[in-house]
Amino acid sequence: MKPPPPANGEKPHRPARPRALTEALLARWPLPETARDADKEARGQVLVVAGSHEMPGAALLAATAALRAGAGKLIIAAPEQVAQGLALAIPEARVIGLATTRTGGFSTRDCDRLAPLGERVSAVVLGPGMQDEAHSVAFVGTLLPLFRQSTVVLDAYAMSVAGQQPFEQPVVMTPHAGEMAHLTGLTKEAVQADALATARAWAARWGACVALKGATTFVAQPDGTALRFDGGTPGLATSGSGDTLAGLIGGLAARGAGPLHACAWGVLLHARAGAALAQQHGALGYLAREIPGQVPALIQSLGHRPARRPATPAQPR
Structure with missing residues (x-):
């Protein structure tokens, strides 16, 4: 998507180059601190709305990642x-069973059951493992206004609501x-040909922080701020990996990180x-369910990495 040429003969504005997403950047942009005597409420509540009868594991992966x-x-x-199986698989969670349509999507009539959570939940993860795109979009569109105070992470079919409502x-x-x-x-080839411009253009159009995943991942804000990450590994291209990423972002947002901040981390x-x-098992063959277990130690390590500069930016530019 190319911007129109300026009418007054001025040179067209060129967006700033994306900032490299590295450990050094995050060392200068730490996660919100939690006091040693703080209780679990201080780290926020996260709601994961996910799964289907064919893919219940997506809810489990996203939820586990949010806690980790x-x-x-x-x-x-x-x-x-x-729902009962998930409650047994992750006993740390409160689990709410929702009605589904004949084609496996969530029913909008159950949105009211989740409405009371709108004042308490800091972050919502919507979409992993959902089936039936049409019903999923209707469900998500009905649910979003109930969580105006929460940061929402949209994944899979839930993303199809973008552009249909502000x-x-x-x-x-x-x-x-x-x-x-x-x-x-667009075609997939067109997206891949200029992933940065695509992420920026549609982040602006949708009014959302967009993480366009790939061998190189671009994270873009509506104002054009962008990050570039080149450190992916081949083994992450595996079933359930995206569900885990969505859960991680949701968990970080629940702790108080803003959209770009949570996305970068x-x-x-x-x-x-x-x-x-990959070091433990080999480049390929490790499982998405194993990813969350690595995260607490990584957060601890990154949180204690010395910064190269004393300033802590509110937002990387």
Whole structure:
């Protein structure tokens, strides 16, 4: 998407080059601190609305990642057919069973059951493992206004709500190139040919922080601020990996990180966890369920990495 030429003969504005997303950057941009005597409420509540009867594991992966990122409390809303199994698999969570349509999507009639959480939840992760795009979009569109005070992470079919209504809260979207093509009407090849420009253009159009995933991942804000991350590993291209990333970002947002802040930390932690697993198991073959277990130690390590400059930017430029 190219900007129109200026009418007054001035040189066209060139967006700033993206900042490299590195450990050094995050050392100058630490996560919100939690007092030693703070309780779990101080680290926020995260709501994960995810899964389907065919993919209940997506909810489990995203929810586990949110807790490993440091969220204080976890609520999972999942199809009623799989809710009990999820409650047993992750006993740390409160689990709410939601009605589904005949085609496997969530029913909008259950949005009212989640409405009371709107005043308490700091972050919401919507979409991992959802089925039936049409019903998912209707459900997400009904649910979003109930969580105006929360940061919302949209993944998978939940992202299809973008552009259909203005977002009333901070939103993060996590598409890969194929999903970005589906959302925008571009070809996958066009998305990959200029991923940075695509991420920037659609972040501005949607009013969301967009993490366009790939061998190089670009994170873009609506104002054009962008980060570039080149440190991915091949093994991260595996089933459930994206669900885990969405959960990490949601957990970090629950702790108080803003959209770009949570996204930057989530992308780098996800990649470094993959690198650690590659050292243990080999470049390929480690599992998405193993990624969250690496995260607490990585956060601890990055949090104690000395900064090269004393200043801590509110937002990287």
